[in-house]
Amino acid sequence: MAPPNSNPAGDLTSEVLHALSKADPISSAETFANVPFESIKAALDRLASRSMVTYEQVEREEAYLEPEAETIVSHGSHEARVFEAVRQAMDGLSIQDLESKIGDKTVTKVGQGKAFKEKWIKKDGIKLVALVDSINDVTREQLKAIQETRRHDAKIIADLKKRKLLRMQKVISFRISKGPKFALEMVKEETDLTAEMLASGAWKTATFKPYNFNALGADQHAGALHPLNKVRQEFRQIFFEMGFTEMPTNQFVESGFWNFDALFVPQQHPARDLQDTFYISDPLKAGRPAPTSADDKQDYEEYFQNVRQVHESGKYGSIGYRYPWSEDESLRLVLRTHTTSISAAMLHKLSGQRTQDGRVPPARYFSIDRVFRNETVDATHLCEFHQVEGVIADYGLTLGGLMEFMDMFFGAMGVTDLRFKPAYNPYTEPSMEIFSYHKGLNKLIEIGNSGIFRPEMLEAMGLPTDMRVFGFGLSLERPTMIKYGISNIRELLGHQVDLNFIQKNPAVRLDKN
Amino acid sequence: MPTINVDKYALFEELGEQFTEESFQQLCFEFGIELDKDTENDPSRPKDQAPELAIEIPANRYDMLCFEGIAMHLNIFRGKHATPNWRLVDIPEDKMQTLTITEDTAQVRPYAAGAILRNIKFTSASYESFISLQDKLHQNLARQRTLVAIGTHDLDTIKGPFTYEALPPKEINFVPLNQTKQINGGELMGFYETDRHLGRYLHILRDKPLYPVILDAERNVCSLPPIINSERSKITLETKNVFIDMTATDQTKLDIVCNIMVAMFSKYCAEPFTVEPVKVISEHNSTTRVTPNLATRTMDVEVDYLNQVCGLTESPESICKLLSKMAYTAQPSENPKLIKVTVPPTRADVLHPCDVMEDLAIAYGFNDLPRSSPNRSVTIGKPLMINKLSDIVRHECAMAGWAEVMPLVLCSREENFDWLNRKDDSKTAVKLANPKTVEYQVVRTSLLPGLLKTLSENKAMRLPLMIFEASDVVFKDESVERRARNERHWAAAYYGKNSGFEVVHGLLDRVMTMLRVAFVTHEEGLSGKSIDFKVTENPSQQDGYFIKEIDEPTFFNGRAAAIYVRLGGKLQRIGELGVLHPTVLEKFDLR
Known part of the structure; x- marks a missing residue:
């Protein structure tokens, strides 16, 4: 810790105390006229x-000379200069001569008038x-x-x-006046309780400088996780609690x-348009569906043909879409538009599994991962x-079970009073849009989608007809934006993020408001 | 979802009820359509314009793409009237109008159908709706007229029998709709090139040697599908008899369009809901038939299936009654386990009993269905191992004082290669075929561009900046089905007044120390050995990681190293660290 006198304010405090011992009160404007305001304060x-002095602030106005006034102080007032010029010329001066002698038109003109008025x-x-013979230059004085x-x-x-x-x-x-604890000497103040003081026992007699409890603590230079990933972790936790297995969605x-x-x-669905889906030019074309590992014993060729037939001519009690299904179209590569592509692969794999009683085992899967749409970029x-x-x-x-589940799922993040609206989705039937009443916006807002996957999709995979599959989804960004009042998605995802926002974003607790 | 604008007062009159905005909203919600806008109180609505409702229709309900369809289905849903019995006028086949398809059409647009609406009476509202439905069908189901195109004609201005032919463009002469001058097919492309409305359909015929054309008995052109009809056969408010031609490249969608068109507007015929058929003669492929085919479809649906999925215990009779609200005609069958469901010709969206089941749930009311527990079986939650591993890295980085960022996966080819002084060998990165901007040309193969762009956006902040990301990059891979695979990467960047090499190096050391357990138990191919993390100057054969100087143009000379890991004697380069080359910094505007 620094010795007390190295403090630049140290000498000044002593001076104040000494001045006060001679006169009380004193004015800083008189006694410390040349000390900068900040120092004296x-x-x-x-x-x-320390209650050694009391002081009150005094405000007053001071007069400062304008440049013209400074000229007057150094050279005399205009009228005095005119008088002096005239007096020095024994025989008087013409106006032109006066002007050239003084060398300033304004001074000459104004000074003349005043000198006449004063009868000089x-x-x-x-x-x-x-x-x-002589005058008294009052203005200058x-x-x-x-x-x-x-x-x-x-x-x-x-x-x-004027x-x-x-x-x-x-x-x-x-x-400045003396305070109740006025003394000539300032007691040495310690700023911190140190190990040395503890060792020497100096803390017993030391005086401690009071803390400013209104100031912030020191910056922690803390690291931070991204807010969106913090929300993601909350969702994952809810899924784990409900017995869901995370899907391998690391396949864009x-x-x-x-x-x-x-x-x-x-294949003619609008979602497959170039306006909505990113197609890939390199590599050119996918391989036909095939096992992904040696222990994958599913018959992918049969599955491929099942899918073709259910589209082209109908199967599994469905009349199908009745159009010529194209293998080339099917093997075009895309950036996935949803993670449901992985759900399909997982359900297909599930259809090959058996429990001890020979049934396909029930399963719960989830994922939270990136998807791609060929959208025109804007705030949302x-x-x-x-x-x-x-x-x-x-x-x-x-269906009542699906609604009950959605109540539990959204309830875990504090969203209640759900309403379900019939909707259309090519792979779920029934399809239900999930709405919740938003107090701030004073209306029902859509918060997710859900449904039961179509038999045309499940039976082509070989899943038993009495196994039903719920699917539901929502975007991670939308609830995050609503929760934190973010209006522009680019401030949340992507490189245009503000690092301050990442560093100062509070911990996420979806069940608390 | 298509949005249909309808006259609010006219719709409420047709529904026989004055709804409040809230009660109509509620009706739409229950039925599964969406009231998007009500212009009643919209100050921008011109005073002379009646208030409109904008209603969003599910993309598969082609039978609700017009005022008539919306009104009809809402009335049926509310039990106000039954589903109409659409039928063909009973005339012998040899008295029917005919449309003969020639073989040449197979080269350009092979299918056609026809229908006649007799003694129709249009009002200006129904006339506009008639035109608008064609437009909506063209946009949606017909995929911008590529699959189906509709032409409508005043039958009293043309004479059957009609033919559907494919002719060389120059041999087709006619005055197009709303024009005064005759042009030939060869001039068509030039004539409509700049037409805001029709220009976008020209590509369907461009460069075809033959154009499809519908001609009457006197070889007057009726229409040149899918572009334009002729002025001669134009329909007006006064038209009494309408001839509808439809041409297509998809037979199923042709039949759907045909049924929707006549079902919606036959209600204005002198004898409502009747349609005069047209005999379509197509001898070259033996598909001669009578159109439209207004036959209903009958499905046997299991009562148990319907009840079980909906969680109901309704009787067959009660189910049939509920289904009638959704335009079906359903009857209990002799087999008490089944009901016979008759699907009207307009409900092209019904493919499977599951569609009937959904409609039963809607008729009952989604929100009124009995609730039950979704927890029938016990399942165990489990994270994906690669996510668990990267979470460990992420948390260690954050604990070490680094901030996590989430740049985009897509970037420009330049950012991914040139700006990093790397070469695009065309064997590494997945490239997009149809991005809207250069920002999205490739899927990143490195996390670096995203980190550098994030730094660049934040360089006004107090330095140093320390950021990281643990996320996926994608590489081409001919050995897998999708020809590409994701790889989980981790990257960190330090931006300050000095290079910070030792800071980044320190983070690497920290994370490597923390990963010891994870490496041993989880990382594929790296299992089974413990690792001594001591870094040695001259790495011998012991397991562990070390860094070794490299000379790569991304980094400044003599200021870069590769990171190697040796596990079980197997040495692998797993990354690199270094001071970025000033030319790289300049590209990312980080000077």
């Missing part, structure tokens, strides 16, 4: 905090002559006094101000087969966003 605060000079023919003391008679100040010779400035000074590139055909999205749309998706495969599931 800091010294007084230190003393006042008169006109004798074409010449000006002095009337008196007054300005000189002001220059030194910054003040004068109120009337004089007003008069000079003549635009002065400008006024507010000055703050202090009226998909074939039309997995992204669309397997989900019973017809980006080409990339995160889809939260859940799938429940089980026997004897009902």
